[in-house]
Amino acid sequence: xxxxxxxxxxxxxxxxxxxxxxxxxxxxxxxxxxxxxxxxxxxxxxxxxxxxxxxxxxxxxxxxxxxxxxxxxxxxxxxxxxxxxxxxxxxxxxxxxxxxxxxxxxxxxxxxxxxxxxxxxxxxxxxxxxxxxxxxxxxxxxxxxxxxxxxxxxxxxxxxxxxxxxxxxxxxxxxxxxxxxxxxxxxxxxxxxxxxxxxxxxxxxxxxxxxxxxxxxxxxxxxxxxxxxxxxxxxxxxxxxxxxxxxxxxxxxxxxxxxxxxxxxxxxxxxxxxxxxxxxxxxxxxxxxxxxxxxxxxxxxxxxxxxxxxxxxxxxxxxxx
Numbered sequence: 001x002x003x004x005x006x007x008x009x010x011x012x013x014x015x016x017x018x019x020x021x022x023x024x025x026x027x028x029x030x031x032x033x034x035x036x037x038x039x040x041x042x043x044x045x046x047x048x049x050x051x052x053x054x055x056x057x058x059x060x061x062x063x064x065x066x067x068x069x070x071x072x073x074x075x076x077x078x079x080x081x082x083x084x085x086x087x088x089x090x091x092x093x094x095x096x097x098x099x100x101x102x103x104x105x106x107x108x109x110x111x112x113x114x115x116x117x118x119x120x121x122x123x124x125x126x127x128x129x130x131x132x133x134x135x136x137x138x139x140x141x142x143x144x145x146x147x148x149x150x151x152x153x154x155x156x157x158x159x160x161x162x163x164x165x166x167x168x169x170x171x172x173x174x175x176x177x178x179x180x181x182x183x184x185x186x187x188x189x190x191x192x193x194x195x196x197x198x199x200x201x202x203x204x205x206x207x208x209x210x211x212x213x214x215x216x217x218x219x220x221x222x223x224x225x226x227x228x229x230x231x232x233x234x235x236x237x238x239x240x241x242x243x244x245x246x247x248x249x250x251x252x253x254x255x256x257x258x259x260x261x262x263x264x265x266x267x268x269x270x271x272x273x274x275x276x277x278x279x280x281x282x283x284x285x286x287x288x289x290x291x292x293x294x295x296x297x298x299x300x301x302x303x304x305x306x307x308x309x310x311x312x313x314x315x316x317x318x319x320x321x
Contacts, residue, residue: 023104024095027076027111028088031147034076035084051077056143057202059122059134075115077145087147091154093167094177098158101315107154110213114153117209118202119144125201132192133201144199149206156181156210161217162316181207 017025041048054067057074064070078084099107122144125133134144158165159178168174185207188200215221295311307315 021099023107035078056145059126071116071119074145075147075150087151091151111150114206114209115150118149118205121205122201149202153206153210156207157214160214
């Protein structure tokens with residue numbers, strides 16, 4: 001008799017789950033758990049109403065001052081299966097690579113900062129155009145919920161940092177990620193004109209915050225390091241010593257430096273083969289590896305924002321191999 005398939009499937013899922021970057025894994029898990037709880041609360045309408053009243057975003061001033069956590073918590077709530085499905089898939093496709101290259105702290109910063117940015121734009125616009133920003137219509141409060149602001153913020157951040165980044169879309173094939181972001185913003189503009197009821201102001205705020213985040217990280221705005229990275233300027237401080245090895249090792253593991261994370265987070269090392277997987281000579285692979293190592297050394301000494309566009313391209317292409 002063969003062994004049941006179910007335990008193997010569960011173990012495979014657990015292995016895959018714990019191999020995902022920790023911040024992305026945690027954020028998606030929270031979103032899914034909250035969505036499941038909201039579905040169960042349909043059996044208890046009062047509980048669902050309390051959740052929407054105090055956890056979703058109500059961009060009404062000064063009421064928001066009494067429950068400021070709404071500026072963040074709304075980004076972990078979703079209305080329907082399609083809503084959460086699209087958001088989590090986009091976040092997974094783009095966010096996984098971003099976190100592996102920049103670290104969990106950076107990913108959390110982008111997700112939460114763009115959520116707050118989206119909420120603040122809703123707060124600013126709700127008195128004037130409540131149909132696209134939540135607020136109050138006819139004396140009735142319209143809550144805003146969903147991770148769309150954060151997801152669009154992450155997409156915008158990656159699209160600005162890596163303008164050559166591409167993504168495969170159903171019916172469209174492979175397109176630049178920047179086109180995807182522009183497409184979403186155009187759809188949001190059309191929804192705003194049609195009064196669809198979607199809080200597109202949150203999307204705009206998330207995209208704007210992601211854009212500013214990327215510009216600060218690239219050192220192009222000359223602002224203080226509110227994002228946790230070194231901004232522009234002549235007297236840019238070096239990264240603190242505890243952070244450098246973490247980023248360096250993470251990138252080395254991503255680019256085939258002999259470090260892989262298993263399901264428990266432990267490192268396993270195996271000898272480098274004499275030739276690459278696509279049959280390239282060993283000296284060609286070693287030449288590329290040497291260039292990547294040089295770039296990684298530059299990151300550890302001067303910070304990511306010190307890289308040229310060509311060095312960023314090489315680093316990105318290495319991550320795809």
